[in-house]
Amino acid sequence: MRPDRDAVDLSPVTESSPALPAAVLWDMDGTIVDTEPYWMRAQEKLVESYGGTWTHEAAMTLVGSGLDRSARILQEFGVDMPADEIIQLLSTRVMEQISEHVPWRPGALELLIALHERGVPQALVTMSIGRMAHHVASFLPADVFSTVVSADVVTESKPHPEAYLTAAATLGVDIAQTVAIEDSVTGVTSAVAAGAAVIGVQHLLNLDDSGADRIWSTLAGVTPDDVASVLAEVRTEQSA
Structure with a gap:
């Protein structure tokens, strides 16, 4: 497990770079915006x-x-x-x-836009209510989210996996080929249980024992290829 972002490989993309995820599934509060x-x-x-x-x-x-x-x-x-x-x-x-004031978390806005430009479907998976989720999304400069899964469209809240499974099903992708980005133990637990590869971004809570596949200190400077590398590495580790 990488202890922080410094260990992430930021080398140039090559022809052998891992395939991009089928989708990236984002938590909102504390991950995209510091609300x-x-x-x-x-x-x-x-x-x-x-x-x-x-x-x-x-x-x-x-x-x-x-x-x-x-x-x-x-x-x-x-x-x-x-x-x-x-x-x-x-x-x-x-x-x-x-x-x-929209309190964007470091690197989140840039990564959202970069993934969108690379054609990666993205979902907002939050336990905030729908009108708030759409309110935050409205401040993005592009229509980056293909779907929004909020507290009022699921029966079970995080840490239950329903929200992440619903997002993958709505997007029509295999949850095992997605990456979830979370900042809380509750959210990480939900995404891991659903079957996504999970990046925990350290913020208010310690994620060391959360079960996240990777823990980064920030999303600043992260590229879509970094996210793709996590998915490839995690699936290789699981199949070993």
Whole structure:
């Protein structure tokens, strides 16, 4: 397992370069956009509006979780609202912050565009609700996502593999020929269980024991051929 991006081979493409993945499946919060501070701010304001105190430690336990779980935890902190209303309110407040400033993660926007230009299908696989996922996608300079799988179109949230399996099925590709990019243990678990080759991008949570096939410190400077190399290497390792 590569400990960081420095070990990635950035040598020029040759005729023997590995084939590009059938698709690349992207997590959103923390992977493409650094929205976790926005979520934490929205959660804190909501809990405080009910006279409670929201802690950073509590907020960190929700990183990568489905919004249904987040709503239940907030209710335990005194938020007297139905779960769906909590989800909708938090999502709206996060979307408002995104509209003021899109917090792209390093290298994510560039890699999304590069993969699109190379003709690689891409899916957004997020446990945020659909209107927020499409809101983030609307800031991209190209229609890079062939499909969006969000919390409101699956029965089971991550770490269940349903979301990733749904994305591959919608794209009409073999999940084993895809690469998933994630930043949380919950998301990595979901993608690994689905059967994708998984790149974990270190951010707020330690991914050392997450089960990711590769762990990188950043996507800055990553090319489609780097992603293709991961898929080829992982499948070779698994067949050895």
